[in-house]
Amino acid sequence: MAEVCRVRSSGTMIVLTLVVAVLSVAGCNGAKQPHIVFIVADDLGWNDVGWHNPAMITPTLNRMASEGVILNSSYVQYLCSPSRTSFMTGYFPYRTGLQHEVIAAGQPRYLPAHFTTLPEMLGKQGYRTHIVGKWHLGMCNWKYTPTERGFESFFGYYSGMEFYYNHTRLDGYDFRANKSVALDPTRTYADYLFVDHALDIIEKHNPEEPLFLYLPFHLVHVPHEVPARFENMYSSIQDDYRRIYCGMVSMLDEAVKNVTDALEKAGLTDNMFLIFTTDNGGPTFNGANNLPLRGAKATYWEGGTRGAGFVHSKNLLQKTGYTNNGMMHAADWFPTLLHLAGSKPDSDIDGVNQWDMLSTGVDSPRTTFVYNIDNITRAAAIRHGDYKLMVGSPGGWNGWYPLPKLHAQLKEQLAHDAEDVDQQWKPQLYNIKEDPEERHDLSSQMPEMMKFLQGELEKYRQKEVPPQNAPYDPAGDPTHFGGVWTPGWC
Ligand SMILES: *[C@@H]1O[C@H](CO)[C@@H](O)[C@H](O)[C@H]1NC(C)=O
Numbered sequence: 001m002a003e004v005c006r007v008r009s010s011g012t013m014i015v016l017t018l019v020v021a022v023l024s025v026a027g028c029n030g031a032k033q034p035h036i037v038f039i040v041a042d043d044l045g046w047n048d049v050g051w052h053n054p055a056m057i058t059p060t061l062n063r064m065a066s067e068g069v070i071l072n073s074s075y076v077q078y079l080c081s082p083s084r085t086s087f088m089t090g091y092f093p094y095r096t097g098l099q100h101e102v103i104a105a106g107q108p109r110y111l112p113a114h115f116t117t118l119p120e121m122l123g124k125q126g127y128r129t130h131i132v133g134k135w136h137l138g139m140c141n142w143k144y145t146p147t148e149r150g151f152e153s154f155f156g157y158y159s160g161m162e163f164y165y166n167h168t169r170l171d172g173y174d175f176r177a178n179k180s181v182a183l184d185p186t187r188t189y190a191d192y193l194f195v196d197h198a199l200d201i202i203e204k205h206n207p208e209e210p211l212f213l214y215l216p217f218h219l220v221h222v223p224h225e226v227p228a229r230f231e232n233m234y235s236s237i238q239d240d241y242r243r244i245y246c247g248m249v250s251m252l253d254e255a256v257k258n259v260t261d262a263l264e265k266a267g268l269t270d271n272m273f274l275i276f277t278t279d280n281g282g283p284t285f286n287g288a289n290n291l292p293l294r295g296a297k298a299t300y301w302e303g304g305t306r307g308a309g310f311v312h313s314k315n316l317l318q319k320t321g322y323t324n325n326g327m328m329h330a331a332d333w334f335p336t337l338l339h340l341a342g343s344k345p346d347s348d349i350d351g352v353n354q355w356d357m358l359s360t361g362v363d364s365p366r367t368t369f370v371y372n373i374d375n376i377t378r379a380a381a382i383r384h385g386d387y388k389l390m391v392g393s394p395g396g397w398n399g400w401y402p403l404p405k406l407h408a409q410l411k412e413q414l415a416h417d418a419e420d421v422d423q424q425w426k427p428q429l430y431n432i433k434e435d436p437e438e439r440h441d442l443s444s445q446m447p448e449m450m451k452f453l454q455g456e457l458e459k460y461r462q463k464e465v466p467p468q469n470a471p472y473d474p475a476g477d478p479t480h481f482g483g484v485w486t487p488g489w490c
């Protein structure tokens, strides 16, 4: 049966469609669900991958992207926790309460427990479910932590970032294996540990069981730390931030190489679907770059929300080696992966199943999505067809930040732009297809389109839940827990 999927002739595709329809199970061959590997890079900019910027040294990612399908219109959220919310639940974050900023260390905020997660659903379909890396969807109570949200194992950290070698965030230690504190007397760079652990999972995995491996790396988020051999690959870059950042990107590339080599060796790649995506656009203020797109991480501009990424599979994609321009959103992975597992979401989620688009290149079923609705900043943005409406402040960092980039020279502009957030922005309208760089505001030229999109936005707003807005709670301070960030204070 597995052979059916490998054949790409159109005659066989009809048979395949029938087989899938009759059995109404996905996984292509209807007999055996594919292994799923979901890799999330943290803070990777649009212009920080080799297929957009040849100066980046990312040979593994380049090869996989060119063998797979490059995603050219794959949207993520403007920030980390909101994007991870969509990955894990299929909802836009304005419906879960996680639409406003990220969960900061010590804030009693979380993905509410009544949301069903992707690993829960995949677990029900017989998947073995593992997360290695960053969680960032809440930790003030055990019930919000990964092993109580559907993952059978967790190896990583709960918060949004930490030092790579000593695994601390605001002087609290944050590194766990399942629920136990994972001590690291060797002070090894976090992503080396993640790769080793992922290899361990892969080697021990029984190939007869479907594997879901969620790999949200710490790379390439700040702090600016990377082993010297990666930084040295960019010795010609003078700016410290950019040089170290680029080194981190190349380390990420090697991490993906080691993991995919292990998957290959374990025989898992013959029936496997792999996603590579960033969680948000690049922080230009930390050395990332999003050119030619406008803006940065933390903004609703394309540079903050249009994610670099690709999908790869040896057996499941009928059309490969091209760039797919179909519109998709981070929330779409949830129903798409459930489809591969032979299941469906059981609630009214925002994600739509993109399997047909990804596997055959047909048009995207998605024509609209919400960049965000944030009732605290009063800002929102929506896309419908080619048009994008933004109301309120897009977030600061509203410019185009050039390369080669000397951070020192940009400091003034960046400091100025960071303050832009408080400006009274009037609503703006862009045609993203014709003007992906968002240079021509059409709001005064197209009043009808403005009215239409404002009406659409109001429809979505009906489903908004209040943003969780919790200040730092001293009860969670690591000093109460022997210096370790520990659940149990909300
Ligand atoms: C990717 O999208 C950009 C901006 O919309 C577009 O200019 C470019 O042609 C697309 N690339 C490919 C290969 O389709």
Ligand SMILES: *[C@@H]1O[C@H](CO)[C@@H](O)[C@H](O)[C@H]1NC(C)=O
Residues within 6 Å of the ligand: 152, 153, 154, 177, 178
């Ligand atoms: C984590 O839990 C999984 C599943 O119960 C188990 O196989 C694994 O050994 C645990 N890891 C650690 C480090 O305790």
Ligand SMILES: *[C@@H]1O[C@H](CO)[C@@H](O)[C@H](O)[C@H]1NC(C)=O
Residues within 6 Å of the ligand: 163, 166, 167, 168, 171, 172
């Ligand atoms: C962790 O490492 C960073 C960077 O070297 C350092 O600034 C910080 O003080 C260290 N934290 C602890 C608790 O050792």
Ligand SMILES: *[C@@H]1O[C@H](CO)[C@@H](O)[C@H](O)[C@H]1NC(C)=O
Residues within 6 Å of the ligand: 191, 192, 195, 196, 251, 254, 255, 258
């Ligand atoms: C990848 O594997 C090689 C060979 O074991 C090792 O030397 C290297 O440090 C690994 N790199 C990463 C990022 O894990």
Ligand SMILES: *[C@@H]1O[C@H](CO)[C@@H](O)[C@H](O)[C@H]1NC(C)=O
Residues within 6 Å of the ligand: 375, 464, 465, 466, 467
């Ligand atoms: C949004 O904010 C307004 C004004 O503060 C308030 O009246 C409304 O209830 C809020 N809506 C949500 C869903 O939080």
